Amino acid sequence: MIGYAFCGSFCTHAKAIVELERLLESGYEVQPIMSETVWNTDTRFGTAEAIRARVENLCRRAVIHTVVDAEPLGPELPLEALILSPCTGNTLAKIANGITDTAVCMATKAHLRSDRPLVISLASNDALSANLRNIATLLSRKQVYFVPMHQDDPEKKPHSLVADFTLLQPTLAHALRGKQFRRLFL
16 A cells, blocks of 8 residues: 655645546555645635545545554554655655654654655755755655656746656656656756
């Protein structure tokens, strides 16, 4: 089973859901996980209830959305891999610094205890500034892999990076073999 965690980059949720659907079509069983922000927040991109219902319907499983429910995802409930898609700069920073105060961060900590792949689809407005050191920190960790990313709007958001969500499956396939897919930046 693969874990698939959503963080609050609401403008990228539609792309993340397309890739979730592709994973399910490829035969993966998926355990959905959501940050408390995603679980509770309505935005111009949709309501929290709508995304919860869609993801639970697709995966045919309840979404894990609390720290308590995420904690067993390591040795007790092992996942083949954990995908953070999208992963915000806030969550990236917390993971890089060992902070486990959200369901997604706890799921990540619990999962990494089992020494299995973590795949990150980053979507961060400060990836090339405040979060650059956190990317570097996680690149040096065993079993952490990034979906290749690019600047989404170099003119208006010069520090922003976003994953090429269409490369999630090949990144996962390589991560399951212990390798980073392609180059990191497109």
